[in-house]
Amino acid sequence: MSHAALPSLLLIGCGKMGGAMLEGWLEQGVEQVVVVEPYAGATAAFAGRVTTVDSVEKVPAGFSPAAIILATKPQQAEAALPGCARFAQAGALFISVMAGKTVAGMTGMLGGDARVVRAMPNTPAAVRQGFTCCFAGEGVTTVQKALADALLSAVGEVAWVEDEGLIDPVTAVSGGGPAYVFLLAEVLEQAAISQGLPKDLARRMARRTVAGSGALLAASELDAAQLRINVTSPKGTTERALNVLMAPDAWPKLMEEAIAAATARSRELAG
Numbered sequence: 001m002s003h004a005a006l007p008s009l010l011l012i013g014c015g016k017m018g019g020a021m022l023e024g025w026l027e028q029g030v031e032q033v034v035v036v037e038p039y040a041g042a043t044a045a046f047a048g049r050v051t052t053v054d055s056v057e058k059v060p061a062g063f064s065p066a067a068i069i070l071a072t073k074p075q076q077a078e079a080a081l082p083g084c085a086r087f088a089q090a091g092a093l094f095i096s097v098m099a100g101k102t103v104a105g106m107t108g109m110l111g112g113d114a115r116v117v118r119a120m121p122n123t124p125a126a127v128r129q130g131f132t133c134c135f136a137g138e139g140v141t142t143v144q145k146a147l148a149d150a151l152l153s154a155v156g157e158v159a160w161v162e163d164e165g166l167i168d169p170v171t172a173v174s175g176g177g178p179a180y181v182f183l184l185a186e187v188l189e190q191a192a193i194s195q196g197l198p199k200d201l202a203r204r205m206a207r208r209t210v211a212g213s214g215a216l217l218a219a220s221e222l223d224a225a226q227l228r229i230n231v232t233s234p235k236g237t238t239e240r241a242l243n244v245l246m247a248p249d250a251w252p253k254l255m256e257e258a259i260a261a262a263t264a265r266s267r268e269l270a271g
């Protein structure tokens, strides 16, 4: 009998997001994984740890996954999903991480009775520090919902919403959120170089400052605002910087605009 923490999985699309979750699942221990991925380079890092095929038709006939994770680009869904209809007919659970793609759109491609959880994870899943927000479509059983929760909890924190429409702003905030944080590390490094710091030191300090702040935020019960205030000595240096960043037209407004733009794009991708 297997002692793996997680059951057998079929992963459709092993790119940046599928690969990040797979890394987390393998670290946790998974019974068996079959990956459908046409681009051989994408699965090189998993050689020897998963079975890889280049199309869903080549999934071994006897393989019966507990869940099928749909992780192609949204624009590839029409090509990738119809081949999965046989799993839908068998009542399997589908977990889609595709931005924008609605449960109704996916069941249309998989077959009317397909049981689909629409999930929006993020790439820190690779180090089991992800955040995933989920919506369960019609027909998903309590046991299947618990399975989806267990799989996604294995790679980070999980939340569920009852309103599918909320997944679009979730996509903008936590799905894409790591990109905004990595951008912060990039621009902080660049600004350090502009002040005369050597490139290697600038890179080290920007990375460690972003990562260390994230770790402090994760470990603390204080609000982000209080942690910010704790850095900001009255009439000191940080206050001068924050006067620039928190000016009415600066970060708060720009972030509102950025999140609104990404939310709108998620809605567009439904089509």
Ligand SMILES: NC(=O)C1=CN([C@@H]2O[C@H](COP(=O)(O)OP(=O)(O)OC[C@H]3O[C@@H](n4cnc5c(N)ncnc54)[C@H](OP(=O)(O)O)[C@@H]3O)[C@@H](O)[C@H]2O)C=CC1
Residues within 6 Å of the ligand: 012, 013, 014, 015, 016, 017, 018, 019, 036, 037, 038, 039, 042, 055, 071, 072, 073, 074, 076, 079, 080, 097, 098, 099, 100, 120, 121, 122, 123, 175, 176
């Ligand atoms: N990247 C992220 O941080 C996040 C991404 N997502 C969602 O995850 C999904 C994947 O994104 P991401 O990983 O960035 O994209 P990638 O392009 O890195 O990954 C998609 C992979 O699927 C492969 N693929 C294409 N067609 C098929 C097919 N028919 N069957 C199986 N695999 C196929 C692609 O191959 P090829 O390159 O050759 O086309 C590619 O390797 C998207 O829908 C995105 O919205 C969600 C949350 C966060």
Ligand SMILES: O=C(O)[C@@H]1CCC=N1
Residues within 6 Å of the ligand: 099, 171, 175, 176
């Ligand atoms: O950029 C995207 O569309 C995907 C969804 C969230 C993160 N990456």
